[in-house]
Amino acid sequence: MSEPLLRVLNRMRGLILDPDVLVKAVGSGRQKGTTPQWRRAELRYVDLKGGRHLQVTTFDATQAFTKNYPAGDARDAVDALLDEPFGHWNVDTTTEHHAVRVTKKLEALVITTPRATEVEVAREHDKPKERLLPADDPVFVTLGISDKDGTLKPSRQGKYRQVEEFLRQLDAGLEDAKGKLRKPTADDPLRIVDLGCGNGYLTFAAQRYLTLKGLPVVVTGVDVKEQSRDHNSAVAEKLGVAAEFIAGTISGVELPQPPDVVLALHACDTATDDALARAVEWEAPLVLAAPCCHHDIAAQLRKQPTPSPYAALTRHGILRERLADTLTDGLRASLLRISGYRVDVVQFVESQHTPRNTMLRAVRTGGPVRGGSVRKEYDDLVSTWRLRPRLGELLGVTTGE
Structure with missing residues (x-):
């Protein structure tokens, strides 16, 4: 059953803004007749010296741009991305996976899948970058x-x-x-x-x-x-x-x-x-x-x-x-x-x-x-x-x- 898009996005917003619940959120694709500013957006929480931050990584055609927002000051950044006309949102939490697809009528189809077991979230900031050819090649x-x-x-x-x-x-x-x-x-x-x-x-x-x-x-x-x-x-x-x-x-x-x-x-x-x-x-x-x-x-x-x-x-x-x-x-x-x-x-x-x-x-x-x-x-x-x-x-x- 489809739901009003704004209602679903508001529900996803609550999950994304909860640093104890969110594992990762990804916005991608595009709604019919629109072009989002970004090709893809990824959101997750990381632990920095100044405390827990929401790390937002946005991708255009060639580059990735990363910004970190204090957990309590991330609302504007999240709202701006939810306003982008992405065609899909995938929101992983410690207990569920939510797959959101925007229909041609600008409604939302949501599939929620419970996790078999609650996951422990990795909050490391500096993940090793995947190298296409390692230095020891x-x-x-x-x-x-x-x-x-x-x-x-x-x-x-x-x-x-x-x-x-x-x-x-x-x-x-x-x-x-x-x-x-x-x-x-x-x-x-x-x-x-x-x-x-x-x-x-x-x-x-x-x-x-x-x-x-x-x-x-x-x-x-x-x-x-x-x-x-x-x-x-x-x-x-x-x-x-x-x-x-x-x-x-x-x-x-x-x-x-x-x-x-x-x-x-x-x-x-x-x-x-x-x-x-x-x-x-x-x-x-x-x-x-x-x-x-x-x-x-x-x-x-x-x-x-x-x-x-x-x-x-x-x-x-x-x-x-x-x-x-x-x-x-x-x-x-x-x-x-x-x-x-x-x-x-x-x-x-x-x-x-x-x-x-x-x-x-x-x-x-x-x-x-x-x-x-x-x-x-x-x-x-x-x-x-x-x-x-x-x-x-x-x-x-x-x-x-």
């Missing part, structure tokens, strides 16, 4: 991120964190690309190419992580430096992994078969454009690109008069550089959309570790877009700022000017 030891005993080196913590976040984005990208990627086999594994691979940290991490997940995979790394090819080939031999490394340019490399996944992580300036153009040329189902510096558009902004009314954005050097970063990645995202990709621009690593912390995650959905709002949006942006994006030239996408 042979990849990290061989690459020198961890010492021979498998302990993460203090000076390499930033690199380890970068690899960890990259693997999370790769995992999310593969999930997004389901139905677009072919099913790999041992005889025909998933083909990943890393363009501008450097010392291969992310190349080897991707190979190792996906292999541990039971996914047949072979990786190819491309870098202009012969030193990188020799170093990475030696590492691959030591690890005994299926990997090939090529010394050459991104624009000139030839592969025996088109890749399924293209990586271009921190390829400098227009090298990212070269990598994206090759990905489009290969019709790669999944592309992950984390651009590095953005000199090309920055130089064009310095040479061109600023269109009205944006002079305040380019008058100061630091603002002009930030604007160049945003314009560059926005134009790249638009060009990938024009080329038949669905694109998400997400945070790669936290901003305190590097200012170059955005990633373009693109899934191929069809052929190039010849016109429509996507193309008009790009043309208007390029014309307004009088820009000639390198990627646009490589893809043959030019404005009417």
